[in-house]
Amino acid sequence: MLRVAHLALVAALMCVAAAHLPPAFDEAYYWTWSSAPAWSYFDHPPMIAWAIAASRAVFGDGLLALRALSLTCVAIVACATVGAARALSPSREVTYLALLTLAGSMMFVIGYLPATPDVVQGAQLALAACAITRAPRSRAMVVAAAALLVGGAVVKHTSALILVGATAGLVWRRPRALASPWPWLGAALGAALVVPWLLADLDGSTAFQAARVFDGSASVSARRGCSCCG
Numbered sequence: 001m002l003r004v005a006h007l008a009l010v011a012a013l014m015c016v017a018a019a020h021l022p023p024a025f026d027e028a029y030y031w032t033w034s035s036a037p038a039w040s041y042f043d044h045p046p047m048i049a050w051a052i053a054a055s056r057a058v059f060g061d062g063l064l065a066l067r068a069l070s071l072t073c074v075a076i077v078a079c080a081t082v083g084a085a086r087a088l089s090p091s092r093e094v095t096y097l098a099l100l101t102l103a104g105s106m107m108f109v110i111g112y113l114p115a116t117p118d119v120v121q122g123a124q125l126a127l128a129a130c131a132i133t134r135a136p137r138s139r140a141m142v143v144a145a146a147a148l149l150v151g152g153a154v155v156k157h158t159s160a161l162i163l164v165g166a167t168a169g170l171v172w173r174r175p176r177a178l179a180s181p182w183p184w185l186g187a188a189l190g191a192a193l194v195v196p197w198l199l200a201d202l203d204g205s206t207a208f209q210a211a212r213v214f215d216g217s218a219s220v221s222a223r224r225g226c227s228c229c230g
Contacts, residue, residue, distance in 0.1 A: 003096050010103045014074065017113060018067040024114040027066050031115075039200035043208050046197060047155040048117045055115075066115040073123040074112050078102060080126035087133035121156040124148055132166070139182045146186025151193045157209050 023031075033041050034052035041049060051069055059065040078099060085098040102108045112119040131145035149166050152159030170177055177183060198206070 007096075007099055007103065010109065014109055014113065015071065017110070018071055019063075021113060023063060023066060024116075026116045027114045030117075031066065039197050040204035043205050044117050044156060045154045045201070045205060048115070048120055051120055052115055067113070070113055070115045070119045073119040074108070076123040077108070077112070077126040080123075080130040083130040084126075084133045087130070117156045121152070121159055124152045124155050124159065125162060128152065128162075128166075142177075142180070142182040143186035143189070146183040147189040148186075150187045150190025152190070153194045154197050157206070 030048050030052055033046075033049035034056060037046070037049055037053050039046055052066065055065040055069040055072075059068050081098050081102060082095055085095040088094065107118075108122075112122060125148075128145055128148035131141045131148060134141040135145050145166075149159075149163045152163065170183075
């Protein structure tokens with residue numbers, strides 16, 4: 001009971017903080033994206049714009065729409081962590097320690113409150129990790145894991161690095177799994193999101209991030225197909 005009280009207190013404090021913290025600069029920036037849904041934007045893939053647009057459709061244009069999105073993603077991370085912990089161990093102690101680790105992370109309890117690509121990526125990766133832990137016993141989880149890992153590129157560019165690592169691990173530890181059609185089906189579902197974005201973003205956010213990382217510059221030419229940036 002005390003453990004439940006600990007976690008409930010953390011959750012309550014996060015809700016209070018989400019309700020009272022003023023909008024961050026980044027939140028306002030991505031809110032403007034959501035007013036013109038498109039495949040290509042300036043410095044990130046489009047999922048954050050789509051997610052905020054969906055939240056606005058339910059909660060309106062106030063702060064509630066932004067924070068409802070971020071708190072929903074936080075809840076997804078927590079639930080997916082519980083699912084992964086239970087798949088790895090039946091011990092309640094393991095589940096509690098996993099949640100306690102989240103509660104002790106400043107990025108989780110504070111950094112995830114603003115509605116930015118980070119909180120959406122956290123939800124995406126947590127769901128992917130949960131699916132991976134359950135994949136050995138479920139074909140549906142194999143499909144889900146592959147779809148989340150491949151499709152994650154529309155959330156944030158760095159999700160592609162997670163895909164590379166997961167693929168390398170699969171090839172190293174379970175190469176026979178690639179002979180099954182299920183991971184390929186999931187990859188195809190994820191690619192259904194990624195390919196249209198890449199086609200619309202050939203000189204958009206991908207070029208921007210490449211210039212910033214590899215050239216030390218954030219300068220890119222005007223992008224085609226972006227309805228919110230000229």
